Amino acid sequence: MSMHDLEAFVRSIYPFELLSKNELSKATRAMNIAYYKKDEILISPSKTASFLYIILKGEVGEFSxxxxxxxxxKSNSFDADALIYGQSAKxxxxxxxxxxxELDKASFLALLDSNEAFKAYFIQDLANKIHSAKQREYTTELSGFMMALVRECYLHTPTIVEKECSIMEALREMEAKKSSCIVVRLEEGYGIVTDSVIRKHVLFNGYDKHASIGAIAxxxxxxxEASDYLFNALLSFTKHAIKRLVVMEHGKIIGILEQLDLLSYFANHSYLVAVKIKKAGSIEELKEASGDFIHIITKLHVKGTKVDYIAKLISELNAKVYEKLYSMILPEHLASKACLVVMGSEGRKEQLLKTDQDNALIIENGMDVSLYEPYMKRLSETLIDFGYPPCEGNIMVSNPYWCKHKSAYHKEIERWFDAPSMEDVMHVAIFFDAHTIAGDASMLSxxxxxLLRHVEAQTTFMAHFAMPVLAFETPIGFFANLIAKExxxxxxxxxxxxxVHGIxxxxxxxxxxxxxxxxxxxxxxxxxxxESDFSGAxxxxxxTFLNLRLKEQLQRGFGNHVNLEHLNELELELLKDSFKIVNKFKKFLTHHFKLSMVS
Known part of the structure; x- marks a missing residue:
């Protein structure tokens, strides 16, 4: 292998690609090729490590x-810990x-001293190592935006007035400061007056322009917060359908973040989709708007956005579709007397691609349930037409079991905890994840x-509730090898x-x-x-699981399987480490809920 080929080979192994060209050159010049027979011991508690080994061919076992x-x-390296700490228990x-x-100890330690990122990889814990590796894997042009803080975007000077200030005086001050809105200090906190508010009250409703501004705020x-991420500002703009956010720091207003400034900082398609949803005048227009979600997901994923952020944004958009459709299909006098909820992954705001519907309708006691049934059937059918598949378990508003009075749900909750079947346990799980989309949210609350009151002193129920975490084997072998089918x-x-279910x-x-x-x-x-470290892990x-699954879904269609042939070396290592964490979590849950005693 030529020196050029050696450098290319070593650079392909993470974290060696973190080295500068000069550092990599020094490292490869210090390397020697070596051959060892089967059963030879390279490192042990009694045999001090002298080299970092990078495998070209063959296998090495780590024993305790x-x-x-x-x-x-091949392409694995070991054992940095033995070189760093001068001993090995393995x-x-x-x-x-x-x-x-073989890279000798002195050269390896010199690389650690010269490159902080390289050093950090070898000395951090498993959770941070995964995080560090993923930062490298998915950091692209969006990373600047993802890590950008609100204070880094252009903030407009705020015009802040007392509630007694007249509208005209406030407008003059606003003009002088070139502000786009007026913040009003009220007894209960701060209010806001925008151009549209002034038009509505002064021009259309005849409100006295010399009257105090507090009454119209x-x-x-x-x-x-100024220290928050710009992505969260984007979420707020999308969720609340507003054009500006007041930026706070240490309890004080320091500026106004305008939507247009944020979009100029990062042109995002999601806002345009949110506007299309809001302006949709027909079900067909709403369907067209919801069809754009896949483009948003693809763009954000390609640019390195964490799956958790993508899911939150898509959930906000999905909620707007549901809410709009609910108002289009259901007459107002019925809509206001009910509560539309989503459950499962959508309820947890973790849904990305359009998966099975999990929704329900809670109806105010005393209302005629039969009045809602044709509308709920139409709602389910329309969502299917929009691309939201029907739930295999029929957990949809078109099913009478999930479309009934609040009192009926109350009785069901009691029954779920009284000699529960596995189906009842599943119902508790999805209802616990429920989130209000439209209507009277107090009913779900x-x-x-x-539901939470019934959990008290339910040790046996909680053990049965947690038991499904052990239903599937973790696909990692005794020797930390991945177990795959085809x-x-x-x-x-x-x-x-x-x-998800363990948590x-x-x-x-x-x-x-x-x-x-x-x-x-x-x-x-x-x-x-x-523990804090384990929660991070x-x-x-x-x-890792969500990201690799989404990558596979966007490239090859919906499903939960990841093809190992499509993963690079780093992704395979991330997957292995992540399954190790799952096994550790299962052991924790088994002890915590005493699952070994569940029959």
Whole structure:
């Protein structure tokens, strides 16, 4: 192998690609090729490591006493820890005749000293190592936007007046400062007056322009912290259909973020789709708007956006479609007396591509349920036409079981906890994830509060509730090798489901009202149920599974399988590490809920 080929080979192995051209050249010049026979011991507690080994051909086993922990093969390197810390508790033995490159200890340690990113990879914990690797894998032109803070965007000077100030005086001050709106200091906080508010009250309603401005201020205003990410500002613009956000820092208003300025910072198609949804005058126009979601997902994913962020944005857009369709199909006098909810992944705001419908309608007690049934049938059929597939379990508003009085749901919740079947346990799970889309949100809030009250002292129920996390084997072998069928792995069964349902089980037990899985993980860490480091590992593992699945779906169609042939070396390592975290989490859940005692 020529020196050029050697450099290309080494650079293809993460994290060596983090080295500068000069550092890589020094590293490869210091390398020697070596050959070892089967069963030779390279490193052990009694044999100090002298080299970092990079495998060209063959296999090496990592042992703890007589237990084989991991198998290293082509393009793998080992054992940096033994070089960094000067000792090893593990034994590294050749399993198949080995041809490898050796980088001596002094040269390796010199590279750590000269390159902080390279050093960080080898000394950080598993969760941070996954995060660091993914940063490298998915960082592209969008990363600047994803990491950009609100304060880094152009902020307009705010015009802040007291509530007693006259409209004319406020307008003069606004003109002097070239502001686009007026912030009004009220007793209960801050309100806002925009051009449209003034037109409505002064021009159309004849409100006295010399009267105090406080009476026409909109309250509460929607704000964002200067230290928050611009992507969250984009989410707020999309969710609330507004044109400006008040920017706060240490409790004080420091500026106004205009939607146009944000869009000029990063031209995003999602806002245009949100506008199309809002302006849709017919079901056909609404359908056309919802068809643009796949383009948003593809663009954001290609540009490196974390799947969690994409899901939040798409969920906001999906909610707007549901809400708009609900108002188009259902007469106002019926719509206001009911509550439309979504459940499952959509309820957790984790749905990306259009998957099975999981929705329900809660109807105010005393209303005639039969009046709603034809409209709900039409709603389900229209959503199917929009590309939202029917639920295999018929968990849809067109099913009378999921379209009934609030009191009927109340009775069902009681029944779910009284000698529950597996179907009842599933219903508790999806209802716990429920989120209001349209109508009277207080009805769902009351029912979820009732659900949480029933969880108290339900040790046996919670064990049965958590048990499905063990339903599927984790597709990683005893030797840390991936177990695939026809070179494909179902990452939903093997990784996504055990994390999502395991976290849901802990959140239900702790009566955590946060709806999304990542938010639940952070809350569980905050209250001490999960260790901080492990919670970070779970978040990174979940992101790995979701990202690899989405990549496969966008390239080759909907499904939960990832083809290992389509993954590069880094992605394969990320997948292995993530499945290790899943196994660790399953052990935690088994102990926590005493699952070994469940019959």
């Amino acid at each position: 006493e007589d237990e084989l922990l991991k198998v290293y093969s 034994q590294f033995k050749v399993l198949e005749e080995l041809i490898c490159y 909109l309250y509460p205003l929607i704000g964002i 009351e029912l979820k509060a009732e 070179n494909k792995i179902d990452v939903k069964k093997g990784g996504i489901f055990p994390i 849901r089980s802990l959140a239900l037990e702790q009566k955590i009202e946060v709806g999304d899985t990542v938010g639940r993980i952070k809350k569980l860490a905050h209250i001490g149920v999960l 779970l978040i990174e593992a979940l992101d």
